[in-house]
Amino acid sequence: MSISVKNFGPYSVKNVKSFEGREGLGFNCNLYRDDKKIGSCIDDASGGGMYPIDWDRKLDYKKEQELFDTHIKSLPDVKSDIGGKLFTYKMDEWGFVEELVANFEANRDLLKMQKQCRAKTLFRTSQHKKGQYVIINTPCTDGLRSKLKHKHGDDIEIFNDVIANGEVPSVLQV
Numbered sequence: 001m002s003i004s005v006k007n008f009g010p011y012s013v014k015n016v017k018s019f020e021g022r023e024g025l026g027f028n029c030n031l032y033r034d035d036k037k038i039g040s041c042i043d044d045a046s047g048g049g050m051y052p053i054d055w056d057r058k059l060d061y062k063k064e065q066e067l068f069d070t071h072i073k074s075l076p077d078v079k080s081d082i083g084g085k086l087f088t089y090k091m092d093e094w095g096f097v098e099e100l101v102a103n104f105e106a107n108r109d110l111l112k113m114q115k116q117c118r119a120k121t122l123f124r125t126s127q128h129k130k131g132q133y134v135i136i137n138t139p140c141t142d143g144l145r146s147k148l149k150h151k152h153g154d155d156i157e158i159f160n161d162v163i164a165n166g167e168v169p170s171v172l173q174v
Contacts, residue, residue: 009071010034013041013100016108021045027101038064041097050094072096109172114163121145122159124171125152133159133171 013029014037020026026045030037031053038059043050053068055061077088078095116122121140124133138144140160148156159169 007075008100008103011068011071011096011100013097013104016101016104018101018105019045023047029097029101029104031097031100033064033067038068043094043098050097053093053097068093106168106172110163110168113159113169113172117160117163121148122169123148124157124159124169125155127155131171133169 010033012032012035014032016027016029018025018027021044024045026043028040028042031039031041037056039053039055039061041050041053053065055064072091072093075091075096078091079086079088113122116135117140119137119139121136121138121144122133123136128134136144140158145158145161148158157170159171162169
């Protein structure tokens with residue numbers, strides 16, 4: 001999934017739990033506005049869409065839903081490329097939450113990878129399948145970097161270098 005939302009506004013998700021369902025990836029999470037929990041969301045990956053948001057009944061949930069809907073309606077149309085065909089559609093509640101979850105997971109995975117890079121060397125080549133990479137339990141030194149580049153030539157992405165430059169490794173780009 002490619003993240004197309006650039007403005008999540010005051011919204012975020014926490015306590016994200018992802019899993020493999022019958023029809024792809026599913027999740028459950030809590031939805032927050034300005035760091036205050038306003039509801040929970042579930043996509044059970046059974047082939048349909050996400051269940052309607054379960055708004056926190058202790059709050060003025062009708063107001064929260066109205067604010068949420070207003071924010072989503074303010075977003076620009078989403079451009080998508082599926083099967084080589086370009087089309088545009090309006091963002092909806094389901095798509096917005098899915099993008100919040102994708103953004104959360106990408107950030108979580110980047111933090112994990114940054115921590116690993118302190119003591120290990122992480123890399124991938126074009127021979128690796130999507131999402132796969134190698135972890136060597138040795139810090140990334142100039143000597144090791146040189147050996148890897150000698151072996152793989154230009155066909156290598158050393159994540160330690162990518163992260164050190166403030167960039168996101170290709171394996172995490174959604």
